Amino acid sequence: MEKKIYVSDKAKTQLCKIFSCSKMMVWLALNFKRESDLARKIRYTALTQFGGVPSWKSEEVETTHEEVEKTMTQRYGERIKLVYDRNDGSTHVLIDGKETRVEHNLDVPSFMALQNEVEIMAMSL
Structure with missing residues (x-):
């Protein structure tokens, strides 16, 4: 199973505004298809500020x-x-x-x- 962070459409829109990026960039970040500082910031913000739900369990x-x-x-x-x-x-x-x-x-x-x-x-x- 691939890693993914689930957030609402409203949260995705907010992430686009916060980071001045496209919806595609947010999708790439939340689906772990892009590895960059921006992608990591998007994932961290989704998890901490927008109640993002990961599709995997955290490591022990x-x-x-x-x-x-x-x-x-x-x-x-x-x-x-x-x-x-x-x-x-x-x-x-x-x-x-x-x-x-x-x-x-x-x-x-x-x-x-x-x-x-x-x-x-x-x-x-």
Whole structure:
């Protein structure tokens, strides 16, 4: 089964306006027929802002605890990692090995919100 994100026609129209692109570009992005920064942004926005429903289940999250380094690492597929450093309370998001975001001293609800956001990021790639 091919990956696809389902959204309403109204949402597709809004995505066209937001990203100043054609309906064809939105279709290509939502059907994973195009790989570009714009396509990833369209998919991420569809999932987070327009209630997009994916046609697949998200990948299992693998969690490991590195006691010597005092870190906890969550892997969302092969490309995205969320690393919590117990030494300084920082949380790092890495995509393809490059750090894209750092948060400091998150409380539990904020950390869980970040986990949800990272999962959606993984689904949009």
